Every structure is written in structure tokens, then in C-alpha cells.
Amino acid sequence: MTTVSMTVNGKEVSGDVEDRTLLVQFIREHLTLTGTHVGCDTSQCGACTIHVNGVSVKSCTMLAVQADGADIKTIESVAKADGTLHPMQAAFQENHGLQCGYCTPGMVMSALDIVRRIPDVDADQVRHELEGNLCRCTGYENIVKSIVAGAKAMQAEG
Amino acid sequence: MGQPVRRAEDVRLVTGQAVYTDDFNLDGQAFGCFLRSPHAHAKILSLDTTAAKGAPGVIGVFTGKDIDAAGDVNDMPCNANIKDLQGNPMYHPPRRPLESERVRFVGDLIAIVVAETHVQARDAVELIEIEYEELPSVVDTAKSIEPDAAQIWPEANGNLCVHFENKDGAEIDAIIQSAPNVAKVDLINNRLIAAPMEPRVAIGDYDSDTGTMILYAPSQGANRMHSTIIQVFPLEPEKIHVISKDTGGGFGVRSKAYAELIILMWTARQMKQPVKWQGDRFESMVSDNHSRDNVTHAELPMDENGRALGLKIETIASVGAYLSEMGPGIPTHNGRRITGTVYKLPEVYQSVHVAFSNTTPTDSYRGAGRPEAAFIMESLMEEAAKVMGMDPIEIRNLNFIPEEDFPYTNSQNLPIDSGKFTETMNMAMERADWDGIDARRAESKKHGKLRGIGLGYFMESSGGRPDEFGRVRMEADGSATILVGTFSHGQGHGTAFRQILHDATGLPFEQMNFIDGGDTAIVPQGRGTGGSRSSQMGGVSILRAAKKVIIKGKVIAAHLLQTGENKVEFASGVYTATDSGASISLSEVAMAAHDSAKLPDGMDQGLDENEHYQREADYNYPNGAHIAEVEIDPETGVIKVDRYSAVDDSGVIINPMLFHGQVHGAIAQGLGQALYEHTVYDDDTGQFLSGSFMDYCMPRASMIPDLNVGSNEVRCTTNDLGVKGAGEGGCCGAPPAVMNAVLDALKDLGVTDLAMPLTPMRVWQAIQAAK
Numbered sequence: 053m054t055t056v057s058m059t060v061n062g063k064e065v066s067g068d069v070e071d072r073t074l075l076v077q078f079i080r081e082h083l084t085l086t087g088t089h090v091g092c093d094t095s096q097c098g099a100c101t102i103h104v105n106g107v108s109v110k111s112c113t114m115l116a117v118q119a120d121g122a123d124i125k126t127i128e129s130v131a132k133a134d135g136t137l138h139p140m141q142a143a144f145q146e147n148h149g150l151q152c153g154y155c156t157p158g159m160v161m162s163a164l165d166i167v168r169r170i171p172d173v174d175a176d177q178v179r180h181e182l183e184g185n186l187c188r189c190t191g192y193e194n195i196v197k198s199i200v201a202g203a204k205a206m207q208a209e210g
Numbered sequence: 211m212g213q214p215v216r217r218a219e220d221v222r223l224v225t226g227q228a229v230y231t232d233d234f235n236l237d238g239q240a241f242g243c244f245l246r247s248p249h250a251h252a253k254i255l256s257l258d259t260t261a262a263k264g265a266p267g268v269i270g271v272f273t274g275k276d277i278d279a280a281g282d283v284n285d286m287p288c289n290a291n292i293k294d295l296q297g298n299p300m301y302h303p304p305r306r307p308l309e310s311e312r313v314r315f316v317g318d319l320i321a322i323v324v325a326e327t328h329v330q331a332r333d334a335v336e337l338i339e340i341e342y343e344e345l346p347s348v349v350d351t352a353k354s355i356e357p358d359a360a361q362i363w364p365e366a367n368g369n370l371c372v373h374f375e376n377k378d379g380a381e382i383d384a385i386i387q388s389a390p391n392v393a394k395v396d397l398i399n400n401r402l403i404a405a406p407m408e409p410r411v412a413i414g415d416y417d418s419d420t421g422t423m424i425l426y427a428p429s430q431g432a433n434r435m436h437s438t439i440i441q442v443f444p445l446e447p448e449k450i451h452v453i454s455k456d457t458g459g460g461f462g463v464r465s466k467a468y469a470e471l472i473i474l475m476w477t478a479r480q481m482k483q484p485v486k487w488q489g490d491r492f493e494s495m496v497s498d499n500h501s502r503d504n505v506t507h508a509e510l511p512m513d514e515n516g517r518a519l520g521l522k523i524e525t526i527a528s529v530g531a532y533l534s535e536m537g538p539g540i541p542t543h544n545g546r547r548i549t550g551t552v553y554k555l556p557e558v559y560q561s562v563h564v565a566f567s568n569t570t571p572t573d574s575y576r577g578a579g580r581p582e583a584a585f586i587m588e589s590l591m592e593e594a595a596k597v598m599g600m601d602p603i604e605i606r607n608l609n610f611i612p613e614e615d616f617p618y619t620n621s622q623n624l625p626i627d628s629g630k631f632t633e634t635m636n637m638a639m640e641r642a643d644w645d646g647i648d649a650r651r652a653e654s655k656k657h658g659k660l661r662g663i664g665l666g667y668f669m670e671s672s673g674g675r676p677d678e679f680g681r682v683r684m685e686a687d688g689s690a691t692i693l694v695g696t697f698s699h700g701q702g703h704g705t706a707f708r709q710i711l712h713d714a715t716g717l718p719f720e721q722m723n724f725i726d727g728g729d730t731a732i733v734p735q736g737r738g739t740g741g742s743r744s745s746q747m748g749g750v751s752i753l754r755a756a757k758k759v760i761i762k763g764k765v766i767a768a769h770l771l772q773t774g775e776n777k778v779e780f781a782s783g784v785y786t787a788t789d790s791g792a793s794i795s796l797s798e799v800a801m802a803a804h805d806s807a808k809l810p811d812g813m814d815q816g817l818d819e820n821e822h823y824q825r826e827a828d829y830n831y832p833n834g835a836h837i838a839e840v841e842i843d844p845e846t847g848v849i850k851v852d853r854y855s856a857v858d859d860s861g862v863i864i865n866p867m868l869f870h871g872q873v874h875g876a877i878a879q880g881l882g883q884a885l886y887e888h889t890v891y892d893d894d895t896g897q898f899l900s901g902s903f904m905d906y907c908m909p910r911a912s913m914i915p916d917l918n919v920g921s922n923e924v925r926c927t928t929n930d931l932g933v934k935g936a937g938e939g940g941c942c943g944a945p946p947a948v949m950n951a952v953l954d955a956l957k958d959l960g961v962t963d964l965a966m967p968l969t970p971m972r973v974w975q976a977i978q979a980a981k
Contacts, residue, residue: 070329086233087226089458091407092491096903099407127226137224145220148867151875152700153223154407154458160224175916182911186903188407188459189700190871191878191940192911 056120060085061129069116076100078116079126087127087157091186098185101158102126108165110184127157130164139209140164140202149198151189159185163199173203211713211931214867217705218719219698228456231428232411236484239413240269242474243331243487245321245338246496247313250347250568250896251360254311254320258339262323265337267330270481272473273321274310283307283476286469286532287441290539292372292564300372300564303363305532307442307469307476313342314362314531315568316891316898317496322473324485347568347896351528352505354567362531362566371529371564374542376549376622382511382559385520389511393594398965399582401503401528401889402882403495403906404575408458410489410498414474418482422449423475428457430465431697431727431738438467438535443475447734454728457699461879462574463498464699465740466535470497492901500889501575503528504541504582510590516598516605520557521550521621523586529564530571537573538564544671545579547622551587551669552631552833553609558621568896574740576879580670581942588666588946592953602950603639606667607632617927624671626831627927634857634922635667638835641920642855647839660842661852662955666946669833672935674741676825679733680751682711682759684817686804688797689721690759695736696748697727701937702868703744709864710749710931714756715796716783735822742935745864746830750930751823758819763799766817769810770794770802827928832935834858834922836877836943838951844959847974849885849952855918856943861926861934872937873919880944882909888967907967956980 057066060083067082079085079102088111091099100111103125130138137145140163150156159182166173166181173181178199179192187195222228259271277283286305293299308319321338325331346360353359354369362369386392412427423443429435432452439450457464470487478485489497509522527541536544541562549560591609595602610631611618618626639645647663654661679695692707704724711722726748727736737747760780767785768775777788786793802808803817836856840849856873863869886907890899900906925932945966952968953961960980964972 072329080232085226086230087228089230089408090232091409091458092903094491094902094904096908097407097491131225135221135225137221141224144224145216148214148217148871150220150223151702151871152407152457152459153220153228154230156223157226179911179914186407186908186910188405188461188879188908189875191874191876191917192909192914193874193917194871196911 054117056116058119058122058124060124061126071115071117073116074112075114075116075119076111079111085126085128089154089157091154096186098162099155099158101161101185103161103165108162127160130160139205143202143205144198147194147198147201149190149195155185155187159195163202166199167203167206171203171207173200175200211709211864213709213865215705215709215865217702219702219704230408230456230458231413231426232488235486236413236415239484239486240324240326240481241328241331242322242324242477242485243335244319244470245335247316247318247320249313249342249344250316250349251345251362252313252342253345254313255341255343259321261337261339262334265330265334267326268323268334269326270324270477271321272477274306274308277308277476278306278310283472284442284444287438288533288535288537290536290543292374292538292542294373295375295378300538301363301366302533307472315570316896317570319469322477324477324481328488349567349569349891349896350893351503351526351565351567354528354565355526355563362568366566369566371533371538371566374562374564376546376560379559379561382520382522382557385557386509386511386522389519390514391512391597393510393512393590393597395508395589395593397506397585397589399502399504399506399585400883400966402501402575402887403889403900404461404463404498404501405494405908406459406461406464409491409494410470411487412471412474413484413486414478415484416479416482422451423479424451425471425475426453427471428464429454429697430460430699430740431736432730433695433727433734433736434465434738435467436730439472442472452730454697460699461576462578462740465738466499466573468497491903495901495906496570496898499534499573500530500570501572502582503572506586508586508590510594512594512598516594516600516608518553518555518609521555523549523560525561526563526565528567528569528572530569531566532571534571534573537571540572540574540579541582545583547624548580548583548669548671550621551584552611552629552667553587554611555621569891576876577670577938577941580938581945584666584668584942585946588950592950602665606635624828627827628924629831629833629859630922630924631667631833634833634859635835637920637922638837638855638857641857641918642837642839642853644837654841660844660955661839662951663837663839664947664950664954666836666943666950668939668942669831670938670942671829672742672832672938673746673825673829674743675737678737678747678751678823679735680748680755680821680823682752682755682819684759684800684803686801688801689723690715690717691723691725692752693725693733694748694752695727695733696739696744699739701739701744701872703748706745706864706868707749707752710753711756714753715760717796721797742832742937745931745933746929746935747823747825749864749933751821753930754823755819755821758821759817762819763796763817766799766803766809767794770808825929830926830928830934832858832860832939834939834943836947838947840948840951840955842952842955842973844977847970847977849968849973851881851915851948853918854915857920857922858939859922859924859934860936862923862932863921864933869921869936870919873940874917876938876940877917877944878909878914880941881914881948883941884945884948884966885968886913
């Protein structure tokens, strides 16, 4: 067992983990932040996407011990404390970019990273950038719409 | 209704506040992990769980022998009882929750290890000592009924579950013999894995005080799950309690009471503590029911003008190693009832050899038999056009059931209420700019690419079980609670059904609560969601319950307005006395209904009405025209779907945003079948080769084009709302649209024979072979 410490959603946390514990397991089970989901076992689906030190990462591909000292942001940190949705989240709702919701936290976290890198992203770019995020419900049509709209809203906010 | 109302339920989902079954744990919960067969077909010679039992944290290990010795668990049920033409029943092999003598597909269940942590349970599974004697296996569907195929069930000669025929084949054979023209096709409908994004997960629990077996599991309706579980544990209905929280997709595979769920419930009862199973994606791939997997030969005899004289279909359908709940019914009933789809066919013969193989059992997956039916007809129509030298649109128009023939009884004796096929097709063609293809084809050719366009016209039959439950309960604060036995697992019923109630009662959305079939203790009635039934069944049930509320409310309103009932009118949420002009809202009436001082003498408190709805129609008939346009690189075989257009007739549309979302999702799954998805078993060893998303190609956003979809609202005449199912059309229309587009693109190269999935390799090889 190893003790890991990191900052998660602005809070200092630590825990004892087996070396083989994945970061997603640490987040879901130790920290009970269950917004980050497990959808596969081969790192294809992206439901586990979080931000580590400002960059999107699939938390199933990291061991918890690798995240020692890192600054982690999960889906739970995206909306405002008073519950106001982030413009990207609002865009998903406005554009029907989700159905069952299981892939959605990963989609939102990936979307935020896409916009960080490509602020004026277009639909084709979004489709390409979403290669690491699977959805079975929506056929992606409205997810792409949501992310393009969310990007515009984020640019407008400045 | 008719408005794209946004989903209030989204807020929880986009913020990570949803509660899926792995998101919570129960006090004292242990974890279970399964031992599954690594072999396609084997005898279990010996099984020793001693080492596993002694592993760190392990508190129990159970095998099939333990369950059988307890004597309190029935066989896993199959509720589709299919007979042959002579009335002989199908062969229904026994299926135990855990197998102890023989395993018959990779993934077949053998044991469960229960430990304090998931990791301890997983580790201990590997300590189970088991000796197998491998047996010959068969995984290929066509080969499975050949005389030299490995036999799986001694009682099922030639691996035949049943040979279904709708009638005798002599008449169709005579018609074919004498027909001036016959179109023939040989088709494979590839085996698919539904793969909803939430993997399988469940918690079994037991309440010793009441003797209640409890299951927490994602589903397509806790009530539906309950109705199957009670066949395995024959207890009083209230002694089985099923709870489904947020559910990450269903698509037909999530509605079944799988053996894992039964085992968890049984184990929890044995151990008197909750037991959770966190299935990984491999387990989902190997043990969620598979689907489709048909090999078909079909013939369409035609007269000298290209008008069909009949239809002959011969299918071998793989049902897997065992029968799952509806498995054998998918090709013989679900698909068969809509055989012929939108075409006028005087004589139809359909034969289905339902065959066992050493593969995962098959059952319903989005469309469940209707995509297969559409694929056959649309492939035949294209072939018929070639045989006749006719345009594919022309030959369809010639053979469509004309508008004036409705209601039309199809060849399987189903009355079809409505359809405007030519009109719908024309709308789709306009949307797709069908007439502009030649110019685009020439442009592609300049760049060395082959462009093609293809149509898939589908009709499916939606509705599932014909009974449903709805209730509108007016609360003391004047709000309304909707209770319904369908179960939203992504479809947005909370929004759609509020729209229905709003239109019926005038109540604002903020004054409505919504409870559907996720907990058998709260809504025990109803049949859950599947077969595109929720709007026509749940929606209508709610509408009728609301109307009862308004009628009863009128009595109270008349009393409060001090006038006769016949002088009270209800509109937009308000009762008005036509004599005095005084009015009172439905909410105020509801509040008054909770105060006996305000009620007429002898009237009970409350304003709460149930509807046990039984629909009269067999089904209703969503239909639509789907058009794919592809561009192929002949050097690599890579297909790009350049545009995709569709016009669906789903009757009256409650919420166009939700409707289009369903269409998009169904189309994506249909494109997945046509281009990417393929469930592979090794022919020699029977080994399962599609155990992960690395092996099984799930469509990504870059692999699905922009989807240009519209609607033609042809009102359904057989339900109050005029709705038809909406969720499954896309996966019926997309595969033939794509196949026909690809064949159109490759026709000048002489390619005529291709099978789904249309991978670059297959296309490239077909091009080479035709050279």
C-alpha cells in the first residue's frame, strides 16, 4: 500500500492505495466522486476523462500513484458552486447532446480540453477530436452541435 | 406537444450527479466475481474451490452444484414458445444459472466468488481449480445445421431448435416456377453486440425480516425484470423487489434478467448480506445477449412489369448455445410479422431454421427482427430493379402498398393502419438531392473516387406488450405526479410525458413530478420500455388517466363553483361555470380535493386516477426512407459516407428534439452494422475474438456523418395520441441504404456480392476479385 496525495477539485486529498489501483478507481471509490465513469477496460471509451494538471486524461490509463502531487479536476468541478451550469454544460442541455448520460461527463471534460486548445473549433474538428469518446445513444450529431455551441458561448464569455 | 422542450433531467446528468448502480454501495456489502468458461465447448471434469475459499478476504464460493442442491432456483426461462408447422414445440434446453457439467460458449458461467473487496474476489477467481475436456465446437451459423457440425444438445438433432414455417411452401414454389422474372439474393445479417456505455453491474440483497429478495440493476423497467425473475424464484410478487437507478443505455439487451442477476440475488440470500458485481466491458461483450446473425436466401417472383407475385425467404438464424428470454422469437415472430415491410405481396412463404451454436445467446437488440426484414426487402428490390432493368425508385413505387389500400392487412395477417410510402420517399429524395447524384458522381470520378447513392425503405412494427399502466395523482399542494410503468433510460420520457400532461391539463411543467417504472415497490405495474412502446403505451396511459382526473375534478369544481356539472367547462387548466363565469384552476380543485370540508357529501378525499390501458391494435407501423451517399477509394476500399438523409413517419411527434435524437442514435447503430461492427468467433476453436472495444469496432464521431433527418407525420389511427414508435427505425433503414449505395458505387467494377460489415478490406478484396 502507498499513500498518495493530490489536489482534487481544489481540495487536498490523500489515501492509501494498492499500487495497481487505477486513478479512476481512486476518484470513484476513495473520493466517492462518481461523476467520472468506467465504460470499458481498454481505454477506448473516454467515460473516465478528467483533467490532470490542466490537460484531459483518461483516468483509467493512470495509476493513482502516478497522480501523486497532481492537480485534478473532475466533472463535479465544472458547474458553479451555486449550481449554475457551465456554458458547455448548458450547451449540452440546449442541444440535446445527451440521452442516457453515461458518456456525458467524459464528453464535457473532453469538450473543455478541445476548446482550450481550439477556441473556435468547428464541427469537423470536433468529430476528429472526439475519437477517444464513445457514445451509443446519440449518434454524435447533437454532441458535435453542443460542443460547437459551447465553444462559441465560452468565447463570448471571454 | 410538438415542441422541442429541453430536458430538465439533463442537469443531473451533465454535472455528474446521476446515480448509476455502481455509484452507490450498501452497508455490509461484499463483492462478487464470476468464473467463466474460456472454452467454446467443454465438459467440466473437476472443479475444486478450496484454494479460492481460502484466499484473502473471500467469504463464499458458489458453484452450480450449490445452487442445484439448494433446490430453490428454477431454470433460466425462455418465453418465446415457437412451434413448427406440424405443431411440434421447439427444443428448449435446460439452462442453469451456473453450469456444472458442461459449458457451451466462451463466457458461460461456472462459479461466483464473494469477497470483501472487488479486487480480492477477482484474484480469488483465478485460484479455482478446474479441469476441462474440450469438445468440438461450431460457431458459424450456416455450418451449425450441417450434418457434420459439432452437436451441442443431444436432443436437438443437427443443432436445430425449431424449423419454423409460416405455411406450406408449395404455393410459392409454383409461383416462382412460372414467374417471368425472379430476383434472388443471398444475405448475411451480421451478429451485433449492443454495447451500451454502462457495463453490467448489479447488487443482490436480502431482507431477512420480510424474506424479500432485492435486486439493484440498470434495466429497461424494474417491472419487466421482476416478471422474469419471478419465473426463476417462484415467490409472492412482493417478495421480489427490483430497483433500477439511472441506467446507461439499454437497446434491448438491458431488459433481460440475466443469470448473473439471479446468482447475485441467490448469493445475497445465502449470505444474508448485499453482494455487488461490477462487470467489466469484456463481460458485457461476452455475456450481454448478442443479436441478428441470420443467413438468408430470398426470392422475389415478378410479373412482366416488375410487380411482385410473392416472396420466399429461407433463413438460418443463430440463437446461440442456449435460449434466452425472447431469442427464438426474434426471427420467427418479431421480424416475421413485418415480413414484406411496405410492399404488396400476394403470397409469402418464410422458413426459419433456428439453430444452436457455441456462441453467446442472441435476443433483442434495437429493431429485433425488423432490421433483418428491411434488409431482405431492400436488397431484393435493388436486385429486382437490376433483373427488370428498371429504376430502383420506379420498382418500389410499383410495389408499395398504395395509400388508398389502408388499413391494409399484410401477408402475416397484421392490419397496418397507415402509411404514405411514395410521399415519404419523395421527401427523403428531395432532402438527399437524389437527382443531383450524377453530377456529384462525375466530380468524385475526377478525383479517382467512386460515388454511389442507395435507398433503404423500412417499416417496422412497434409496441411490445399491449398493456400498460398510467396514473395521475394530484397532490395537496396542487401539483401533479405522473406515475407510469414504462422506464426512461435515456429517452427523456420525463420531458415528453410532461408535455402530454401539460396539453391535457394546462398545468405548468414546474408543477409536475414524474415517477416511472424504476422501482417495483413504487410502480409495480407495467411492462417497461422496449419495442418503441413508451409513447404509444405510457403516453396514452397517462393521457387517459389525466382525462379521468379532469372528469372527476369537474364534479368537485361544480360543487365549489356552486353550479351543475353540465354548466362547467374545462380548458387550459381552468374549470369555468358557464352561467356565472366564475372559475377555479385544476390545481385549486386538487388542493380542495384533499380537504373533506370542501368536497361534496360522501366523496372520498383525493384526486388520483389510474389507467390500466390495453391497446386494441396489434402494433403500429413506423416507416421511413433512408438514403446514404458514399464515396469509395478503390485503392484502399475505404468508404466515406458523404451524406445521409432520412424522412421517418413516426406519426404525431411529441417532441421533435427527442424524436431526432432517437433517429440519430438508431442510424448510428445501423451504420455501425453496415460498416464497422462484427462479432467474431474463431472457426476452429470457437474462441470469442470480440471481447473489447479494441476488437469490436464501435462507431466514433468521425465515422458518422452529419445526419439530415426529417419527418412525415402520418397520424396513427389506432391510438389517442396518433403516435408511432420512433426509436428503432434508423437501424432498419441505414444498413440497406448503405449497402445499396456501396453496390451502386461499385457497379461499374462488376462488384455484386458484398457482406456487412463493409470494411475496407472486404471492399478492396471484392474489387480485386471482380477484375
